[in-house]
Amino acid sequence: MSHTPGAGLSLDTLAISTGYDPATASGAAKPPIYLSSTFVYPSAQFAKDTHANFFEGAPMPRGEKPGYIYARLSHPNLDMIEARLAAVDHAEASAVFASGMAAMTTVLMANLKPGDSVLYGRPLYGGVDWFLNSHFSQFGIHPVGYTDGVDEAVMRAAAEEALAKGPLGVIHVETPANPTAVISDIALAARIASEVEKKQGRRPLVVVDNTFLGPFLQSPLKHGADLCMTALTKYCGGHSDLLGGGVSGRAELIAPLKTLRTMLGNHCDPYTCWLLLRSFETLPLRTERHCKNAEILAKWLKAHPKVASVTFFGFLAEGSPERAVYERQCSGSGATFSFKIKGGEAESFRFLDRLKLFKYAVSLGGAESLICHPATTTHYQIERARREAVGIDDSTMRVSIGLEHPDDLIADMAQALEAI
Ligand SMILES: Cc1ncc(COP(=O)(O)O)c(C=O)c1O
DSSP: OOOOTTSSOOHHHHHHHSSOOGGGTTTOSSOOOOOOSBOOOSOHHHHHHHHHHHHHOOOOGGGOOOOOOBTTTOOHHHHHHHHHHHHHTTOSEEEEESSHHHHHHHHHHHHOOTTOEEEEESSOOHHHHHIIIIIGGGGTOEEEEESOTTOHHHHHHHHHHHHHHSOEEEEEEESSOTTTOOOOOHHHHHHHHHHHHHHHSSOOEEEEEOTTTOTTTBOGGGGTOSEEEEETTTTTTOSSSOOOEEEEEOHHHHHHHHHHHHHHTOBOOHHHHHHHHHHHHHHHHHHHHHHHHHHHHHHHHHTOTTEEEEEOGGGOOTTSHHHHHHHHHBSSOOSEEEEEESSOHHHHHHHHHHOSSSEEOSOOOSSSOEEEOGGGTTTTTSOHHHHHHTTOOTTEEEEEOOSSOHHHHHHHHHHHHTTO
């Protein structure tokens, strides 16, 4: 049988046992991949009832399970991964998309309308930053950024600035933020949303991008987020071999995302859903090892004379507001963080070109360690002044520490830092 949340099982177990019941597929221990674009109705009445259920939420007669219609609306492998993601995110429901950007842009399009403002933390993943600041402005949506997601006064002032431009529809919190890995306080964003609701009569949705930590290190919905978005491409997929994005939350917030997804056609395909379902089984184990390796590397880098600074949750100062948020909100530091070398672009490039084990590539969360130079890659489209204001300069590196032996990773870093 497929186990459901609430049965007293731990997240580790739910990551393996939710979403698929072998009894539905001839006892196959692992699910088939349902490669079918369309689904046959057993009767005309069943077809009508299934459509009424999908489009209007009408209950099926006699409590029957609705059928599938067409793979763009949903398909069996999508249902499986959505059930598993919802379980580990402590959510009522989830929607899974073709990529993290597909998920994020659908959330924004479904919840913002012309004239609205949107509040977002900076720095921010470059794609979402571009979407908010370059694309959305054409539709009369006003993005307002804030740079300290832990400071109540800063957040409140940013919310006032947003409200002056239009009704605040969404507060978008990426924590840790890409690429520097700075922290934001999810509960604070939820409090600000409640204050704004009193002023404008509509509650802005608090949307948290949980990509850097994932469901085993941070549960945004437990801290007051309305929606939790995760680029499944990263740690959840875990092998740098797929693209996917998931959104979890209350069923009433997920349903409109699925309707919009149907029209945009940006759902996750059966094979990728199958890969993701398998990847979730090892996610708790991988998360643990990623974190262990990252802590070793971060400590080693911090002590290196050619490294100017390391931004890693584990180093947040005792007694600081950031540390308090970390202790309340996260159960580990994650394995993607940033550091600055002593030097500029030329020194950075010399260092990067000498690495042998670390692969120089964008992305994160795979079994292999990756490194990139955000200023000239992931955040290339963000103008220099805006980038530098949030700490992304020519000396900044972002690393995603993989599952290799940490001694080998240290040896590689050591020989490459010699090039500076
Ligand atoms: C924090 C964060 N959010 C969203 C995305 C977008 O995910 P995807 O590449 O799957 O579209 C990324 C990609 O790097 C990311 O780092």
